Amino acid sequence: MNENTWGLQFVRVNVQDNQFETLLILKGVSEEYAKETFERIKSEFVKNQGEPDCVVDLLNEEDSIVDDFAITLVQAKTIASLLGHSITE
Numbered sequence: 001m002n003e004n005t006w007g008l009q010f011v012r013v014n015v016q017d018n019q020f021e022t023l024l025i026l027k028g029v030s031e032e033y034a035k036e037t038f039e040r041i042k043s044e045f046v047k048n049q050g051e052p053d054c055v056v057d058l059l060n061e062e063d064s065i066v067d068d069f070a071i072t073l074v075q076a077k078t079i080a081s082l083l084g085h086s087i088t089e
Helices: 031-044 073-082
Strands: 006-014 019-029 054-059 065-071
Touching: 006 031, 006 073, 019 031, 019 054, 019 073, 031 054, 031 065, 054 073, 065 073
Parallel strands: none
Antiparallel strands: 006 019, 006 054, 054 065
């Protein structure tokens, strides 16, 4: 098993239509790095308490969601940018 297959996934949530749109998937890092990055996101960004707009998921080597954190689309774009990526609508 490749130990560098953890990552993050950014998903837009459409509550009315009960649909999910994957905006960005970042894979290929170690479990430790993915967890550290995810925890940093949770500590540095305010959780979206209202209707879900977007979610950042922590993915394991089997692409299963280990944890998730509700954010806004603006926050998702900011986080992606800080990680060297972009999210376009």
